[in-house]
Amino acid sequence: MLRFSATFLFAATCLLVSTGVSALRVTTCGPHIHRLSCETGVINVQSAIYGRTNADTCSGGKAEGEVANTECSLQDAPDTLKSRCNGKKVCEVDTTVFSADPCSDTFKYVETNYTCVPATHLIACEHSLAHLECDDNQVILVHGADFGRHDKTTCSYGRPDARLQNVRCSNPTSKVADTCNGKNKCTMRASQSVFGDSCEGTCKYLELAYTCQNK
Numbered sequence: 001m002l003r004f005s006a007t008f009l010f011a012a013t014c015l016l017v018s019t020g021v022s023a024l025r026v027t028t029c030g031p032h033i034h035r036l037s038c039e040t041g042v043i044n045v046q047s048a049i050y051g052r053t054n055a056d057t058c059s060g061g062k063a064e065g066e067v068a069n070t071e072c073s074l075q076d077a078p079d080t081l082k083s084r085c086n087g088k089k090v091c092e093v094d095t096t097v098f099s100a101d102p103c104s105d106t107f108k109y110v111e112t113n114y115t116c117v118p119a120t121h122l123i124a125c126e127h128s129l130a131h132l133e134c135d136d137n138q139v140i141l142v143h144g145a146d147f148g149r150h151d152k153t154t155c156s157y158g159r160p161d162a163r164l165q166n167v168r169c170s171n172p173t174s175k176v177a178d179t180c181n182g183k184n185k186c187t188m189r190a191s192q193s194v195f196g197d198s199c200e201g202t203c204k205y206l207e208l209a210y211t212c213q214n215k
């Protein structure tokens, strides 16, 4: 019995390792923190809902009227989550990131299906250069980039506390993809002159992820 379990476990582990991608799902009821994270690799959002598409999800303790509308979903919610979270190892949002409330009388949830994909994950502190580089016959494919601050510790050495407090400084950018996709090497400067300043007074950093594709 013990031997059977061990063998099974081993086989299951191999399967996970060989595919390298596992599907994950997070459901958050109401306007609370929605957290996606990857232990290995980076986040790649597959699909997402902000609203309600069935009566069961997040229905505990709710009145019938709050869960009756099951045709409510914000159309650009998947794009919002992709631009905010793709390419990161950890991504926390709440419903304030969405462009609108798709059905104000309904008790809503946020649900995201995502995978963790293997990629090179880079962080360049403000005023540093991020060097993206592939082998000779390969080209860069950017999976996401953000110039901002999401915690108090990254790129904090010797910085005044006051400039590390705003951890909701998010500025997803397509500039890295626009500049680097299809190239073999690419350098991006993590600076306000390139990405603009979405949160004045905060020390920022450029977080990005990319893979190398065969030409």
Ligand SMILES: *[C@@H]1O[C@H](CO)[C@@H](O)[C@H](O)[C@H]1NC(C)=O
Binding pocket: 025, 047, 048, 049, 111, 112, 113
């Ligand atoms: C996530 O995947 C599950 C299982 O395939 C599916 O039932 C669910 O509707 C998906 N959720 C979203 C937000 O796409």
